[in-house]
Amino acid sequence: MTSKESIINSFIWVSVERISTIGLLFIGTIVLAHFLSPSAFGLVGILTIFTAISMMLIDSGMGGSLIKEKNVSESDYSTLFIYNVGISIIIYLILYFSSGYVAELYCLPELKDLLRILSLTIIFNAVSIVQRIKLTRSFDFKVMCIITVISMLFAILISILLAYKGFGVWALIMQQVLQSLFNSLFYFIYVRFIPSFVFDRKSFRKHFAFGANLMCATLINTVNTNISSSIIGKFFSLQQTGFFAQSNKLYTMPTNIVSSIVDKAVFPILSKKNDLNEIISTISMLSRNIYLITFPLFSIVIVLSSPIIVTFLGDEWQEAAWILSILCCGGIPLVVKLMLRNALKTLGETYCIFKCEFICFIIGLVILLVSASISFRAIIWGVVCNNIILMIAFMIAISNLSFASKY
Structure with missing residues (x-):
């Protein structure tokens, strides 16, 4: 199979996976929204940042390094597995014993048990990272698509049943926990990976060095993306937090599809190429096609929110409409930033990504804190401003890189 054919085949299956999962998630959200109150979604929205940050700390960018590597040994896989599982257990214990302080911070006692159960997703996801890397390296995206869709379908159906039976916010929590559990089980069934429990320090240092900058950049981006819900949950009502959490989930659906397609389908192929012009040409072609789809989509939602x-x-959920409309104004620059970020990642410029994310995080944090002291609406517009700043930062980074390559 040629490189072009590999990209097209990978693109198709990853697209099917993301569109299917986003579609299922959208349908599940619609059904659950009729059984649960906005406050229930607000509780989960507050906790999202804790699990999101934890997941970023587990892989440390080492997965991307193994995907990029031409020859990977079993000791490399075993080293990554031991690191992932070990770190995930440590992080889970930290979240478990600090859950009481989180509940006290928000004056919501129910957050204690919710966080302890939701954090199980960290361990479940960690034990299947190696299997996902193996399938990605072999470009077996069809199997990954089937596993992901089936896992999400089972999780959503069970969560809807729990919501119907009156379990409230626990239906949302169990949806995430069960999805990660089913994912891990199916990956283990299909990919017969048995770790040798050999921890190769040389391998760890090599792959960790590649992923360190990317991990820090992704960590900062994750905090930047999820901190708004936590701040809103602290200073505003739980209902407003729920409105924002749902609107934020809806407006990021297109960007999540784009991110997954590029990361899973395109990066593994282009990262092994040495021709800079071919890499840039392919990314430019993909970017144009993605812009033609996402820009009109955001425009329609802005008008018809x-x-x-x-x-x-x-x-x-009527009050969530104006929130969704404003957030979608920031969706267009977010897609542009995402494509530029992946271009830098493919070119191996992880330190450049880190610098952009770090500078924008500081600026975004200032914007968030200032806007939080003004009003709830100001926070929403602050998210849009932050996305625009991120886009500009990555544009400058790409421009500087292009200029440097010419001279």
Whole structure:
């Protein structure tokens, strides 16, 4: 199979996976929104940042390094497995014993048990990272698609049943926990990976060195993306937090599809190429096609946010319409930033990514804190401003890189 054919085949299956999972998630959200109150979604929104940050700390960018590597030994896989599982257990214990302090911080006692159960997803996801890397290296995206879709379908159906039976916010928590559990089980069934429990320090240093900058950059980006819900949950009502969490989930769906397609389908292939012009040409072609789809989509949602929210979620969620409309204004620069970031990642410029993310995080944090002292609406516009700043930062980085390559 040629490189072009590999990209097209990978692109198709990853697209099917993401569109299917986003579609299932969207349908599940619609059904659950009719059984659960905005406050239930607000509780989960507050906790999202804790599990999101934890997941970023587990892989440390080493997975990307193994995907990029031409020859990977079993000791490399074993080293990554031991590191992932070990770190995930440590992080889970930290979250478990600090959950009481989190509940006290937000004056919401129920957060204690919710965080302890939700954090199990960290361990479940950690034990299957090696299997996902093996399938990615062999470009077996069809199997990954089937596993992901089936896992999400089972998890959503069970969560809807729990919501119908009156379990409230626990339906949302169990959806995430069960999805990660099913994923891990199916990956273990299909990929017969048995770790040798050999920890190769040389291998660890090599792959950790590659992923360190990328891990820090991704960690900062994760905090930057999820901190708004936690700040809103602290200074505003739980209902407003729920409105924001749902609107944020809806507007990031297109960007999540783009991110997964590029990371899973395109990066493994282009990262092994040495021709800079071919890499840039392929990324430019993909970017144009993605922009043609996402830009009109965001524009439509901006104009029709109110009927979309009322039609799919119900009258109770009417207030989320203006939030979704504003957030979608920041969706366009977010997609541009995402494509530029992946271009830098493919070119191996992980330190450049880290610098951009770090500078923008500081600026974004200032914007968030200032806007939080003004109003709830100001926070929403602050998210849009932050996305625009991120886009500009990555544009400058790409421009400087292009200029440097010429001279």
